[in-house]
Amino acid sequence: MLRGDITVAIRNAVMHELAEVGYGRLSIEAVARRAGVGKTAIYRRWGNKLEMVLEIVSDVAGRSVPLPDTGSFAGDLQLIMMIVHRALQHRIASQIIPDLMAEAARNPQIAETLQAALHTHQQAVGEKLVGQAIARGELPEGTDPEVAVDMILGPLYWRLAVSRSPMPDDYLEKLTTAVTAALKSTAP
Amino acid sequence: MLRGDITVAIRNAVMHELAEVGYGRLSIEAVARRAGVGKTAIYRRWGNKLEMVLEIVSDVAGRSVPLPDTGSFAGDLQLIMMIVHRALQHRIASQIIPDLMAEAARNPQIAETLQAALHTHQQAVGEKLVGQAIARGELPEGTDPEVAVDMILGPLYWRLAVSRSPMPDDYLEKLTTAVTAALKSTAP
DNA sequence: GAACGGCGGAACGCAACCGTTACGTCCTGG
DNA sequence: CCAGGACGTAACGGTTGCGTTCCGCCGTTC
The missing domain is CATH 1.10.357.10 (Tetracycline Repressor, domain 2)
Known part of the structure; x- marks a missing residue:
């Protein structure tokens, strides 16, 4: 039962981090920091950076x-x-x-x-x-x-x-x- | 009296590395490795990654x-x-x-x-x-x-x-x- | 043939992240 | 009221890269 507000915070953090440093330099730790969240919360949702970014981006872009x-x-x-x-x-x-x-x-x-x-x-x-x-x-x-x-x-x-x-x-x-x-x- | 062939090797390595991993993930160590050159040879020519890339790219693009x-x-x-x-x-x-x-x-x-x-x-x-x-x-x-x-x-x-x-x-x-x-x- | 200087290589201390784990707290559903 | 689970924090060992330093080698230059 993952908490929705946390997921939202992470998604936002990823988008902002992506904008600021780009995919190449995006780090899970920075995302967690920015979202005010533990790394564990991220790894509980996605397996790695690529998977996370793809899921989030394609969701946004798919609208x-x-x-x-x-x-x-x-x-x-x-x-x-x-x-x-x-x-x-x-x-x-x-x-x-x-x-x-x-x-x-x-x-x-x-x-x-x-x-x-x-x-x-x-x-x-x-x-x-x-x-x-x-x-x-x-x-x-x-x-x-x-x-x-x-x-x-x-x-x-x-x-x-x-x-x-x-x-x-x-x-x-x-x-x-x-x-x-x-x-x-x-x-x- | 920097050796010209070394400089050329570094320039090529930078371009290839830039193409392969992008600026964000480009590392001096990888450039040195690819050029078959010591890191010292690079730092003898440029102060850091940004300076190096800018000089090389603007040289190529400026033609x-x-x-x-x-x-x-x-x-x-x-x-x-x-x-x-x-x-x-x-x-x-x-x-x-x-x-x-x-x-x-x-x-x-x-x-x-x-x-x-x-x-x-x-x-x-x-x-x-x-x-x-x-x-x-x-x-x-x-x-x-x-x-x-x-x-x-x-x-x-x-x-x-x-x-x-x-x-x-x-x-x-x-x-x-x-x-x-x-x-x-x-x-x- | 000696001094010089660029060279590769190796190692330095430091920092950032990786992905994982253990722990204690808090919220929630039953 | 209790069990489960998601949470943040902290720490783990390992990797990578930074920019610097020192070494010994070798080709020039004088």
Whole structure:
């Protein structure tokens, strides 16, 4: 009968620790310290650091985003961009995500988890978005959903998580029109 | 009179170690082991891990890429994409870059170094590219170089360094036409 | 051929974590 | 009211890495 409040404290501590020092330097002792908890409480729940992080992260990341359908492609696009924008603005998320992405490049288990939590989901959204737009006649028949996803998420991710340069007010608008134009041009 | 061959061995070892375990877990002892070198040889050259990594990385990253001018915007774009594509395909680079990007989010010194080595440079290329295209009448007057850089590098980086999904043969072509169309639409 | 200096290797004391164990306390369910 | 179990604390032996020091070796330089 593990105590729920303790579990919550640990989960929070892991997320914060992950943001501060990254996966590579995350230590169980530091997590316990931060959570105000004994190491035993942690080892009672998970077998080791990797298992713990994967379970916690995939739980957080797995909370699915509702598939948008605002009625128009421009609207859907704007909505998605706002959602991603908000998510990547979040201080903790914007530290953890790039860190785990980098870690995934060398740890297959992490890669698999992120793949399951993000990529699959993201692909579904992309396909739905593009599918709707094609059905409405807003995008040409052969539009590639893969390219679409890259064009939508790539610049945002680059700007917010990599380049980290300040984002002018009209930036999202510009990006939206740019992406729309881009996708309209990719007919086969 | 430090021996050059030893310095080279250390530099290589650092790059490989960085790729394998990341900055967070990089240890001087491991670098020395891999380079077949005593720790003393390392401490004789740099004061600590951060200093060492920064010096080595900024040296490698600082080797400037020639600014393209193929005569047409489409050509410039294609060239840049090929260059970035090649760079991010490189096994070691594709591990180190996301890792340091993530690290930069929490270490100002790393952030500054990467900024100096990459961002400044990248901005210059973007401005030159867009400037040329505007002068040739290939892009509208008010095209924003910032957005352009994000639209060019974002999707590529996302695909190669984050999503890491396989890249179809015609992908670069599609991306090129998409980006061209996108930028033509961003007039004020 | 002697002095110099960079070299690898080994060991230093110190600190942080690992994963495990024992203990005593406190809460809860029966 | 009692048994069980989850809790925090503390300590365990072992590993790893830090940054430093000392040694003996060897190639230069003069």
